[in-house]
Amino acid sequence: MTKDFRHVTEIDRLLHEPSRLVIVTILYTVESADFLFLQRETGLTKGNLSTHLAKLEAAGYVDIEKTFRGKVPLTICLLTEVGREAFKVYRNHLKRVVDSMPE
Amino acid sequence: MTKDFRHVTEIDRLLHEPSRLVIVTILYTVESADFLFLQRETGLTKGNLSTHLAKLEAAGYVDIEKTFRGKVPLTICLLTEVGREAFKVYRNHLKRVVDSMPE
């Protein structure tokens, strides 16, 4: 048996998707962001961003608040405590993965 | 504009898939392995392993040599030079990702 690298497969798939990781990383640093801000920062299309946010919301990682800026609809996104914890866990897991990789 | 985390999205998707990363990591350390050895080490089902290997072969990351051990068919897998390089690039990319993640 070689060294066991299978721990990699236990990583949080929701955050392992690069698009979602970028979204969550941004939310981790800013605490609150609207839809178009996220779109600009991530470079994602609206449809794609919308889907990823819905998935993160379904997992309880982000809260999505529908509101208005004047008369214009506005979607505010923020990380939940669950999401913050999940990010930290993922980050640490990824660190271990990197450290376990052979030279 | 917040810090730019979009470099994450440029990561090698082929290696970003955990199952394939485990396969390639093993091949990186052993230089040569047969199908059943890989199956035991990775914990993947045959079908899944077969598909992932085919994908890695199509990308030129692994060579697959069909041979026989006595009268029994045997599939030998090994990383190509391209695959070794791709692994190193991915590993370094992942290091940068981890280092760029906020506390």
Add this chain to the structure above:
DNA sequence: ATAAACTTGTTTGTAATGCAGACTAGTTTA
């Protein structure tokens, strides 16, 4: 007035992906 363009997203359609069970083909053992 009303048409054009913009804001802010959601829904839909499509192609790719991951996964495991069914299947193939041959070999060895009972």
Add this chain to the structure above:
DNA sequence: TAAACTAGTCTGCATTACAAACAAGTTTAT
């Protein structure tokens, strides 16, 4: 000669990622 084993591939299904099309209203230009 039937059962069980070895070594994989093929098939089908559920999930995913992605972007284009659509929706619903607002602001600007003519």
